[in-house]
Amino acid sequence: MQKKQVLKLFKLRPVDEGFTMTENLVSLIILSITIAVMLPAFMNFGMQNAKNRQISGATAVANNLMSDLRRQPMTDLNSKLGKTVLTNVPGQNGDKYQVDQYICTKGTTLNPANPAGTCSTTVGENDFARQILLEVKAPNNPNETIYRVQTVFARLRIRS
Numbered sequence: 001m002q003k004k005q006v007l008k009l010f011k012l013r014p015v016d017e018g019f020t021m022t023e024n025l026v027s028l029i030i031l032s033i034t035i036a037v038m039l040p041a042f043m044n045f046g047m048q049n050a051k052n053r054q055i056s057g058a059t060a061v062a063n064n065l066m067s068d069l070r071r072q073p074m075t076d077l078n079s080k081l082g083k084t085v086l087t088n089v090p091g092q093n094g095d096k097y098q099v100d101q102y103i104c105t106k107g108t109t110l111n112p113a114n115p116a117g118t119c120s121t122t123v124g125e126n127d128f129a130r131q132i133l134l135e136v137k138a139p140n141n142p143n144e145t146i147y148r149v150q151t152v153f154a155r156l157r158i159r160s
Contacts, residue, residue: 057091058136058147065089065099065134066149074155077103077130081121091139098137103130129154 019027065086069077086099104119105127119131130153138144 053093054095054138055146057093057095058097060092061089061097061099062134062136062147062149065101066132066151069103069132070153074128074130074153077153078123081105081123082119095139097139098142100133100135100137102133102135104132105130 080101080103082103084101084103086101088096089099091097102119105121105123131150132153133150134148135145136147138146
């Protein structure tokens with residue numbers, strides 16, 4: 001079989017010819033559509049990664065503060081009763097966080113929606129527990145709480 005007959009049979013073009021302008025345009029349009037569809041997904045991945053990094057940093061800040069509070073005696077905690085705002089607390093990722101720290105005496109739990117309204121700071125003779133709530137705020141938006149942790153510290157009473 002001759003070369004021309006083989007090319008005609010399989011509708012192939014000779015090797016020395018390139019792609020036509022129409023074929024180039026079609027491939028460029030397909031590439032553009034693919035990129036346009038994938039671009040929002042890549043941007044979403046980037047934003048989600050930044051948010052996860054921020055949450056991770058806030059969690060580390062809260063854990064460090066809880067560890068520091070846990071090491072303090074109850075009398076030292078009594079001097080910090082109520083709301084304390086800690087600013088520029090460094091995180092593991094270089095961000096600076098604001099932390100609202102509530103240390104209260106009475107009540108079983110703090111109301112995270114309104115901790116200032118439910119935080120008792122009166123120390124009684126039988127007050128052996130401190131409710132602690134930490135709210136870590138976003139570095140660039142102090143109105144946005146990105147991590148909240150609540151716990152109770154108690155001291156043992158020794159009876160004689």
